[in-house]
Amino acid sequence: xxxxxxxxxxxxxxxxxxxxxxxxxxxxPFKFFNMWxxxxxxxxxxxxxWQIPVVSSPMFVLCRKLKSLKHxxxxxxxxxFNHISERVARAEVDLDHNQCLLHDSIDDISxxxxxxxxxxxxxxxxxxxxxxxxxKLKWNFLKDNDRGTSFFHALMSHRxxxxxxxxxxxxNGELTTSIDEVSAEFVHFYQxxxxxxxxxSPINEAVVxxxxxxxxxxxxxxxxxxxxxxIKETLFSIGIDKAPGPDSYSSLFFKKSWDIVNADFYATxxxxxxxxxxxxxxxxxxxxxxxxxxxxxxxNVFRPISCCNVIYxxxxxxxxxxxxxxxxxxxxxxxxxxxxxxxxIDNINLAQELLRHYGRKRTSPRCLIKVDFRKAFNSVQWPFxxxxxxxxxxxxRFVHLVMLCVETSSFLVAINGNLYGFFPGKCGVWQGDPLSxxxxxxxxxxNNPTFQAQNNSIFFFIYLTHMVPVISEPDPSHxxxxxxxxxxxxxxxxxxxx
Numbered sequence: 297x298x299x300x301x302x303x304x305x306x307x308x309x310x311x312x313x314x315x316x317x318x319x320x321x322x323x324x325p326f327k328f329f330n331m332w333x334x335x336x337x338x339x340x341x342x343x344x345x346w347q348i349p350v351v352s353s354p355m356f357v358l359c360r361k362l363k364s365l366k367h368x369x370x371x372x373x374x375x376x377f378n379h380i381s382e383r384v385a386r387a388e389v390d391l392d393h394n395q396c397l398l399h400d401s402i403d404d405i406s407x408x409x410x411x412x413x414x415x416x417x418x419x420x421x422x423x424x425x426x427x428x429x430x431x432k433l434k435w436n437f438l439k440d441n442d443r444g445t446s447f448f449h450a451l452m453s454h455r456x457x458x459x460x461x462x463x464x465x466x467x468n469g470e471l472t473t474s475i476d477e478v479s480a481e482f483v484h485f486y487q488x489x490x491x492x493x494x495x496x497s498p499i500n501e502a503v504v505x506x507x508x509x510x511x512x513x514x515x516x517x518x519x520x521x522x523x524x525x526x527i528k529e530t531l532f533s534i535g536i537d538k539a540p541g542p543d544s545y546s547s548l549f550f551k552k553s554w555d556i557v558n559a560d561f562y563a564t565x566x567x568x569x570x571x572x573x574x575x576x577x578x579x580x581x582x583x584x585x586x587x588x589x590x591x592x593x594x595x596n597v598f599r600p601i602s603c604c605n606v607i608y609x610x611x612x613x614x615x616x617x618x619x620x621x622x623x624x625x626x627x628x629x630x631x632x633x634x635x636x637x638x639x640x641i642d643n644i645n646l647a648q649e650l651l652r653h654y655g656r657k658r659t660s661p662r663c664l665i666k667v668d669f670r671k672a673f674n675s676v677q678w679p680f681x682x683x684x685x686x687x688x689x690x691x692x693r694f695v696h697l698v699m700l701c702v703e704t705s706s707f708l709v710a711i712n713g714n715l716y717g718f719f720p721g722k723c724g725v726w727q728g729d730p731l732s733x734x735x736x737x738x739x740x741x742x743n744n745p746t747f748q749a750q751n752n753s754i755f756f757f758i759y760l761t762h763m764v765p766v767i768s769e770p771d772p773s774h775x776x777x778x779x780x781x782x783x784x785x786x787x788x789x790x791x792x793x794x
Contacts, residue, residue: 325715326366327544330536331427333552334420335376341368342553354563355575358607361560362543380425387418431537460712461585465593475712482709483717485595486583489674490707493722496677501687504742507628510689514622518694522614527565528558530613534606541605542580542708550606561607568611572696578608579704581726582715600674602707602728612701612731619698619734626688627741673732674724676739678703681725684742701731 301309332338345365350357377383391414398407433451463473464481472478536548550557568574585598592598604612653659678699685695705721725732 325542325544326370328369328540328546328549329373329377329428330431330546330548331377331380331424332369332372333548334423334427335372337372339553341365341372343556344368346553346556353571353575354560354567355578358557358560358564359543359575359577361557362545366544377424377428380421380428384418384421384425387414387421390414391418458590459585459587463593464595471593479709479711479714479716482585482595482598482711483719486600486707486709487717487719489600490583490724490726491719491722494677496680499680499683499687499742504684504687507741508626509687510622511625512689514625515691518618518622519691522566522569524562524566526614527562527610528554530610530617531561531606533613534609539584539601539603541603541608542582543605543607545606547606547609564607565611565614569697572693572700574608574611574700574704576704576706578605578611579701580605580706580708581728583707583709583726584728585710600726602726603710604729608701609730612729615694615698615701616730616734618694619731622690623734623737627737673727673736676725676736677723681735681739684738688738698731698735701729702735 342365345368346361348361348364350360352360391411394407394411394414398404398411401407429451461478461482463471464478465471466477466481467484472481531547531550534547536546536551538547540546550561564578582603584601584603586601588597588599651664654662654664681702682695682699685698686692690698702725703721705726707717707719707721708715709717725735
């Protein structure tokens with residue numbers, strides 16, 4: 297903090313304070329903006345860039361062509377969309393000036409044509425500005441509205457302040473504001489969480505087989521060929537406002553340029569299912585950090601969301617659709633998350649109904665155990681998941697495709713708009729991957745027969761009939777000291793009532 301001379305008329309010295317780090321900002325990655333697709337030069341630019349000759353596997357060809365488009369798209373953005381709000385302001389001033397001139401020279405045809413062209417240009421700029429803010433803010437509560445630039449800027453400022461990580465508590469307990477130390481702490485934490493595997497105990501096959509397993513009739517459905525129509529339908533089901541992966545292309549890019557890119561896209565997805573291999577570049581993800589509460593200062597209180605590439609999302613959604621169909625006969629009614637036709641609110645009502653009788657004096661002894669899974673998705677061990685899928689009766693080829701998506705993952709961590717670290721995954725499934733919820737559901741379902749075997753109890757489920765709990769009666773042939781257990785499962789926790 298340097299002090300300046302007080303001067304001739306004061307005895308106070310001015311101070312020059314530097315707040316924050318003088319380190320220049322990191323290299324921000326390329327990002328595709330949806331507003332580009334409406335520019336008149338967009339289609340020609342994509343068509344010309346897609347014609348580059350590439351001889352290799354279909355996956356590499358697609359990735360190479362996507363990479364070659366980044367430079368011309370950056371140039372298009374710099375020439376026509378850079379500082380979009382300032383462009384709109386200048387266009388409004390120019391239009392206002394020329395309309396005043398036209399008011400004094402109403403018979404000037406060339407000036408009239410110029411004003412009309414400036415109106416069209418201003419309309420396109422405002423439309424692009426609105427698309428830019430809507431994509432940055434991901435708002436869907438405004439449909440038809442005025443420009444509202446100050447409102448959007450206020451929302452962006454609030455969003456930035458909410459998600460900006462200013463300081464973090466290191467593993468040694470000290471609080472740091474250094475950009476290097478903050479990024480290193482997050483990379484170290486998630487490398488230990490996702491990039492480190494743990495030893496597991498062998499699965500008790502008898503326990504798994506005591507529960508429901510896959511019907512052999514589902515094998516043909518799981519291994520059925522993938523049609524091009526299914527690939528296109530899956531791609532077009534992905535929302536255009538979803539966060540892109542490391543390649544930075546949103547689903548709108550593929551939808552808008554479908555006539556140009558469809559052949560390579562079809563070949564890439566078909567190559568995955570035929571060769572049973574995947575390019576690691578495709579299964580590369582960005583870990584976005586979402587704070588669970590305000591004023592967080594520790595790496596473990598952020599929710600990691602995996603931002604996957606659109607190509608991988610299509611592959612994963614196809615596998616997830618088939619897996620969800622097969623799980624209908626395996627997952628018990630205690631699991632109300634992720635599967636269609638079931639509501640998590642049902643288990644909430646049942647838990648409240650069970651707790652309502654705990655305050656009574658004349659009732660049998662009972663207790664409620666809440667099992668909360670810390671970093672539930674990220675704690676799944678891959679050998680356990682592979683063995684469990686085999687024991688449940690899933691075909692070996694389908695298990696290989698699923699585990700290929702899981703075991704070839706790699707990650708970067710996004711901190712304040714910059715990317716840090718690079719490490720391969722060693723364990724866990726992650727939020728943001730369409731396949732992960734169903735794999736996690738399979739692992740949680742394994743708890744049901746495990747609880748039954750460990751407690752030697754009568755294990756029964758709670759069924760719903762018009763929102764009325766109907767509990768199966770205990771078998772009178774069992775010993776009177778048997779513990780009766782009810783397991784109510786939620787997304788990342790279970791309630792065990794005994």
